[in-house]
Every structure is written in C-alpha cells, then in structure tokens.
Amino acid sequence: MTEITQRQKYDLKRKIEELKEAKGRHTELISLYVPPNKQIHDVTSYLKNEYSQSQNIKSKTTMKNVLSAIESIMSRLKQFKQPPENGVVFFVGHKSVGADKTEMVAYIIEPPTPIATFLYRCDSSFYVEPLERMLIEKDIYGLFLIDRRECTIGLLKGNRVNLLKYMTSQVPGKHGRGGQSQRRFERLTEVAAHEWFVKCGEIASEIFRQEEEIKGILVGGPGPTKQFFVEENYLHYEIQDKIIDTFDTGYTDEFGLRELVSTAAETMTNLKISQEKKLMKRFLKEVTKTEGSLAIYGEVQTRKALDMGVVDTLLLSENLRRYRIKLKCSICNYTEMRTFTEEDVKNFNPLKCSKCGNSDSMFIEEKTDLIDELSDLAEKTGCGVEIISMGSEEGDSLYSAFDGIAGILRYTIEI
Numbered sequence: 001m002t003e004i005t006q007r008q009k010y011d012l013k014r015k016i017e018e019l020k021e022a023k024g025r026h027t028e029l030i031s032l033y034v035p036p037n038k039q040i041h042d043v044t045s046y047l048k049n050e051y052s053q054s055q056n057i058k059s060k061t062t063m064k065n066v067l068s069a070i071e072s073i074m075s076r077l078k079q080f081k082q083p084p085e086n087g088v089v090f091f092v093g094h095k096s097v098g099a100d101k102t103e104m105v106a107y108i109i110e111p112p113t114p115i116a117t118f119l120y121r122c123d124s125s126f127y128v129e130p131l132e133r134m135l136i137e138k139d140i141y142g143l144f145l146i147d148r149r150e151c152t153i154g155l156l157k158g159n160r161v162n163l164l165k166y167m168t169s170q171v172p173g174k175h176g177r178g179g180q181s182q183r184r185f186e187r188l189t190e191v192a193a194h195e196w197f198v199k200c201g202e203i204a205s206e207i208f209r210q211e212e213e214i215k216g217i218l219v220g221g222p223g224p225t226k227q228f229f230v231e232e233n234y235l236h237y238e239i240q241d242k243i244i245d246t247f248d249t250g251y252t253d254e255f256g257l258r259e260l261v262s263t264a265a266e267t268m269t270n271l272k273i274s275q276e277k278k279l280m281k282r283f284l285k286e287v288t289k290t291e292g293s294l295a296i297y298g299e300v301q302t303r304k305a306l307d308m309g310v311v312d313t314l315l316l317s318e319n320l321r322r323y324r325i326k327l328k329c330s331i332c333n334y335t336e337m338r339t340f341t342e343e344d345v346k347n348f349n350p351l352k353c354s355k356c357g358n359s360d361s362m363f364i365e366e367k368t369d370l371i372d373e374l375s376d377l378a379e380k381t382g383c384g385v386e387i388i389s390m391g392s393e394e395g396d397s398l399y400s401a402f403d404g405i406a407g408i409l410r411y412t413i414e415i
Contacts, residue, residue: 201234280394317404
C-alpha cells in the first residue's frame with residue numbers, strides 16, 4: 001500500500017475538520033462510501049431504492065432535503081464510468097446555518113488509500129470515521145522510562161508523543177544508618193526496588209500488548225537502572241523481544257518522554273520525527289548566524305524568497321489555520337490577495353475597495369488553504385516542503401516564534 005504523503009494527510013485532516021462542523025437539523029446529511037471494486041450502476045440502483053424508501057419520511061421538509069441530496073449524488077455519479085483507484089466518498093445534504101435555515105453542501109473526496117467497504121448513511125452529521133482511520137499512524141513505538149523513583153509509559157505515533165501512564169514508587173532513598181541496621185535497611189530497599197520493577201514491568205507489558213502495531217520499544221532513564229531492568233527481564237517476553245535499545249535521559253517523567261524521543265532520533269534515522277528534528281535544528285542553527293544566514297521566516301519574507309526561487313526547503317507548521325484569499329470588488333472588479341485567519345473568514349464582512357473607494361464592495365471570490373497555496377508555490381521551483389508537527393520542542397517553536405512559516409535558502413540573499 002502506498003504511504004500517505006504529508007500533504008495528503010494534512011489535506012484529509014482539514015477536510016475532516018470541515019465535515020465535522022456541518023450539522024443537520026434532522027437526518028438530512030448523506031455519507032456514501034464507494035470502494036474501487038464497486039460498479040457504478042450498482043451504486044445508482046442502491047440509491048434509487050433509498051430514494052423510493054425516503055419518500056415515506058413523515059417530515060415533508062426532511063423528506064424534501066433527503067431526496068434532493070440523493071438526486072445530487074446520482075447526478076454526480078454520472079460523471080464516473082467506474083470508481084477512482086481508491087474509490088470515492090460523497091458527503092451531501094442540508095446543513096443548518098442558524099435561524100431555522102439550511103444550506104445545501106456537497107463534498108466529493110477521493111481518499112489517499114482504498115476504501116474497504118460500500119457504506120451508505122443518512123444522519124444529522126457526516127460519517128467520517130473511515131476517513132479518520134486512514135490518518136492513524138502506522139509507525140508506532142513504545143516509550144518506557146524507569147528509575148527507582150519514577151516510571152513513565154508512552155507511545156510515539158509518527159511525530160506525536162502520547163503519555164499513557166505515570167507512576168511513582170515508595171522505594172526508600174539514601175539513609176544514614178550504620179552497622180546491622182544498614183545491612184537490614186539495604187535488604188529492605190532491594191526488596192522494595194524489586195517489587196517496584198515487577199509492578200512497572202507488568203503494567204507496561206499490559207499496556208504495550210494492547211497496541212498490536214508497535215514496531216519496537218525505546219527504554220530510557222538516568223544511570224544504570226534501565227539497563228538492569230532490561231537485563232533482568234521484568235517485561236513480558238513478547239514486549240522484551242521488541243526492545244530496540246536503551247537511551248540515557250535526565251528525566252523519567254513526561255518531559256523525559258520527549259527527551260527519550262529526541263535522543264533516539266539522533267541515531268534512529270528511520271523515525272519520522274527524526275527528519276523533522278534534523279531540519280529544524282539545521283534551520284535554528286542558520287537563524288543564530290550573524291552573517292551568511294540561510295534562514296528565512298514569516299509569511300511576507302518567505303513568500304518573496306519563494307517567488308525568487310531561492311528556497312531549498314519550506315517549513316510549515318501543521319497548526320497553521322489560515323487561508324489565502326482573493327478579494328474582488330463588485331463595483332470596479334479590482335482584485336487583490338490577502339491572508340486571513342480561519343476566524344477572519346468565518347466572520348468576514350465586505351471591505352472597502354482600495355481602488356475605487358466604495359465601501360462594503362470587496363467580497364471573497366476564492367479561498368485556498370495557506371499550506372496548500374505555499375506548497376504549490378514551492379513545488380513550482382523544486383523546493384522541498386516539510387509540514388512540521390506540533391508537540392515537539394522544535395515544532396512548537398516554529399509555530400510560536402516564527403509564525404509557523406519558515407525556510408532554508410539555497411544561498412544568501414537580501415530581501
């Protein structure tokens with residue numbers, strides 16, 4: 001199966017967010033999943049049967065809306081001789097827009113991976129679970145931190161670190177006793193430590209065995225405790241066999257999970273997060289240079305560099321929620337491009353035209369997701385594009401410190 005690209009994953013995620021926002025007043029939203037091996041005429045026959053049954057809906061308004069949605073899908077199906085390579089999904093219906101009003105919406109999605117089964121559903125919301133399953137990360141690693149005082153269990157899914165369990169022990173620390181008391185206290189301490197390791201091993205094994213797709217386990221912690229834990233086989237043998245390596249970390253709490261992943265990414269280049277960290281470290285190194293820096297950041301500066309074709313790698317935060325908008329004046333037809341936030345678009349009011357001066361005459365004619373627009377611009381010049389995830393120190397800094405848009409140049413320029 002072809003792996004989903006960063007761009008495909010981002011676009012699908014954004015489309016799902018949009019679909020989830022649509023709510024019907026009643027069961028007026030239709031979701032139709034057509035797998036690649038399904039004959040179009042069979043789908044049409046199925047819809048004709050649904051159309052006939054829907055005429056029995058008691059509410060006249062609901063019936064009218066459902067029938068028009070089915071008609072819309074059947075009309076769109078005529079454009080297909082057969083389903084696309086991965087199948088096709090139709091989301092059609094009347095969504096509520098407030099004040100007891102509805103608006104007809106229609107989305108046609110060709111998913112990045114094949115649809116498994118034919119599915120028809122009419123409900124008050126669109127059924128997107130099959131699409132969400134396509135976004136589930138296949139690269140999953142178990143994260144395990146251990147010392148005598150703390151134990152933290154987590155998962156690395158693609159680029160995301162998830163905390164699953166944090167525990168603290170009652171193992172005694174250092175003491176000032178001497179003689180017979182010292183030896184007895186040391187024996188009690190070792191017994192307590194052993195019981196602590198057994199408990200941690202059992203809980204971690206239970207958690208990790210529930211994750212069937214785990215590729216391996218990364219074990220971390222300060223000092224020799226982690227190595228002792230591994231060598232004494234405190235984990236279930238099925239989990240023990242999945243241990244990839246042990247790594248030194250200064251912490252064994254939630255912060256330690258990120259530290260473990262960061263440390264592992266230095267040597268495990270097959271980790272998805274490793275490429276992100278490598279690029280961001282390269283970018284941040286360029287930012288600190290006083291001369292000859294190859295770093296560029298912020299939308300205005302980065303866009304200029306992209307137009308000049310001098311960007312080698314474009315770095316975009318997955319948390320960007322902005323649109324590139326084409327505004328058009330209804331009086332003089334003047335157009336201009338601007339970048340709006342998602343909130344700006346939702347609450348948009350007509351603007352004054354900067355050319356003819358008429359008030360409330362500038363309307364949104366087109367809108368494009370900013371990540372898609374910048375990615376298309378980059379690809380025209382052979383520039384690589386990386387969508388950087390949130391949740392890592394580097395990903396968070398790209399979004400908060402550099403406005404979510406940055407790049408590494410091919411050579412230094414003056415902008």
